[in-house]
Amino acid sequence: MVHRNQVIEVKIDDFAFGGQGLARMKSEEGDFILFVENTFPGQFVRARVDKKRKRHAECKLLEVLERSPLEKALPYQEISGAPYLFVPIEIQQEYKKKSTLDVYRKIGRIPDPGALFDQFISSPEVFFYRNKMEYSFSSIEHVPETGEEIDDAFALGFKRRGTWWKVENLNKPSGLFDEQWETILPEFRDLLKSFGLSAWHPPRKEGFFRHIVVRKSFDQDQLLLHIVTSSVGIKKFDTKKVVEFLKEKLGNRLAGIWHTINDNVADRAKIENGTSTLLFGESVVVEKMLGLSFEISMESFFQTNPKSAERLYTKAIDYVCDHAKDGGVIMDLFCGTGTIGQLVAQRVNAGEIIGVDIVEEAIEDAKRNAKRNKLEHLHFFAADVGKFLSLHPEYLNRIDTIVLDPPRAGIAPKTLQKVMALGASHLVYISCNPSTQARDTETLEQGGYKLTKLSLVDQFPHTSHIEAIAVYEKLNR
Numbered sequence: 001m002v003h004r005n006q007v008i009e010v011k012i013d014d015f016a017f018g019g020q021g022l023a024r025m026k027s028e029e030g031d032f033i034l035f036v037e038n039t040f041p042g043q044f045v046r047a048r049v050d051k052k053r054k055r056h057a058e059c060k061l062l063e064v065l066e067r068s069p070l071e072k073a074l075p076y077q078e079i080s081g082a083p084y085l086f087v088p089i090e091i092q093q094e095y096k097k098k099s100t101l102d103v104y105r106k107i108g109r110i111p112d113p114g115a116l117f118d119q120f121i122s123s124p125e126v127f128f129y130r131n132k133m134e135y136s137f138s139s140i141e142h143v144p145e146t147g148e149e150i151d152d153a154f155a156l157g158f159k160r161r162g163t164w165w166k167v168e169n170l171n172k173p174s175g176l177f178d179e180q181w182e183t184i185l186p187e188f189r190d191l192l193k194s195f196g197l198s199a200w201h202p203p204r205k206e207g208f209f210r211h212i213v214v215r216k217s218f219d220q221d222q223l224l225l226h227i228v229t230s231s232v233g234i235k236k237f238d239t240k241k242v243v244e245f246l247k248e249k250l251g252n253r254l255a256g257i258w259h260t261i262n263d264n265v266a267d268r269a270k271i272e273n274g275t276s277t278l279l280f281g282e283s284v285v286v287e288k289m290l291g292l293s294f295e296i297s298m299e300s301f302f303q304t305n306p307k308s309a310e311r312l313y314t315k316a317i318d319y320v321c322d323h324a325k326d327g328g329v330i331m332d333l334f335c336g337t338g339t340i341g342q343l344v345a346q347r348v349n350a351g352e353i354i355g356v357d358i359v360e361e362a363i364e365d366a367k368r369n370a371k372r373n374k375l376e377h378l379h380f381f382a383a384d385v386g387k388f389l390s391l392h393p394e395y396l397n398r399i400d401t402i403v404l405d406p407p408r409a410g411i412a413p414k415t416l417q418k419v420m421a422l423g424a425s426h427l428v429y430i431s432c433n434p435s436t437q438a439r440d441t442e443t444l445e446q447g448g449y450k451l452t453k454l455s456l457v458d459q460f461p462h463t464s465h466i467e468a469i470a471v472y473e474k475l476n477r
């Protein structure tokens with residue numbers, strides 16, 4: 001029917017979980033299904049077959065040839081990270097809800113997830129909601145309008161969909177991150193280009209300009225920039241001009257500028273692997289969330305849509321409060337910078353709140369933030385959750401509620417067994433990947449934890465992502 005690497009043109013006629021459009025091809029043995037990532041019903045697309053199975057194939061989107069009648073024009077530039085930008089938000093949400101509940105039915109083996117469904121929570125801001133954006137430089141430019149590839153270019157923007165070497169210039173705001181900054185970005189690109197230093201060449205692993213990462217505090221309405229370069233030709237990098245330009249364009253909105261030199265040729269030039277100098281202003285920005293303030297350094301995890309995260313956290317904390325007892329012990333596992341534990345501490349008179357995360361810097365931030373917010377009875381530990389639980393048997397059967405907020409991969413099977421062995425009466429499990437949460441749900445149900453409530457949060461409008469908050473109750477305690 002189709003073979004691997006074949007390029008096909010198909011009409012998308014349905015939607016499957018994870019932002020995959022679905023096209024059906026008729027054959028004598030019945031329908032053959034093509035899943036095309038990042039597509040939407042009604043689109044006519046060109047795609048490449050990536051994996052071929054007996055009755056279906058998984059395909060990578062190459063190009064949208066015709067827009068869906070559901071899509072509406074907007075004055076923003078489409079980027080590969082936001083494939084549903086032009087689909088009205090209500091339609092995106094309707095598809096996300098339906099396809100996500102299907103995941104709990106199929107993977108989690110919950111016969112009727114709709115019956116447990118509590119709330120679909122929308123993001124308060126549909127556009128310009130992100131507080132962090134990373135832009136790449138490349139000397140290989142892809143021009144979306146013509147499909148042309150230009151070598152020896154100076155491109156600054158986002159990677160071309162499905163490639164790691166080509167960058168599409170960002171010429172107008174993406175609709176996702178700060179509008180003022182993205183409006184001046186083309187002019188900033190011209191300034192950097194004028195220094196006569198090259199943009200990074202990903203296949204050759206050489207060049208000067210590598211990435212720009214920008215953090216935003218909505219509370220301060222300020223931006224913290226981070227420019228990552230190599231050291232080759234550094235004398236020509238006129239940092240004074242960079243500072244002058246950004247000060248003039250952004251005024252008081254400019255919180256600070258960092259410059260990191262990283263000569264490591266690995267594709268992702270990490271900020272923490274290089275030598276960083278503060279060129280101007282403050283080293284961090286401070287964000288407020290539900291009345292608490294959080295200092296955000298460049299590399300610690302912090303929710304990317306803070307206004308929507310307030311709604312997510314409020315819901316999760318409501319669930320914790322439904323069952324918390326005065327003086328009880330609450331665990332915040334995979335706690336990051338300790339936001340959830342601190343918000344719980346504000347509302348619950350807990351005897352002890354324990355936060356655990358594997359990233360030491362995040363735990364340092366958590367401790368500092370708890371102090372800044374004058375919160376007591378909070379204890380943070382930098383450790384792997386599984387190892388922490390093995391080393392602390394004293395918590396067995398002493399816990400009311402455990403909050404879990406693991407990364408996309410979900411909870412490792414052995415760690416999940418240790419979590420269940422703690423014997424908490426309730427689990428509040430936040431997930432940025434309902435597929436792994438549904439998988440863990442099956443294990444939890446087998447281990448005596450019943451899924452009782454489920455809410456979805458549309459943290460990332462225009463993308464296929466969705467966050468879920470699930471509550472589990474221990475049976476027969």
Ligand SMILES: C[S@@+](CC[C@H](N)C(=O)[O-])C[C@H]1O[C@@H](n2cnc3c(N)ncnc32)[C@H](O)[C@@H]1O
Pocket residue numbers: 301302303334335336337338339340356357358359362383384385386405406407432
């Ligand atoms: C989705 S984030 C949680 C964020 C946090 N709850 C918040 O609201 O800011 C997942 C966290 O899991 C941590 N993590 C990943 N694997 C871990 C492990 N094995 N043990 C402990 N923490 C882990 C990461 O460092 C990250 O901070």
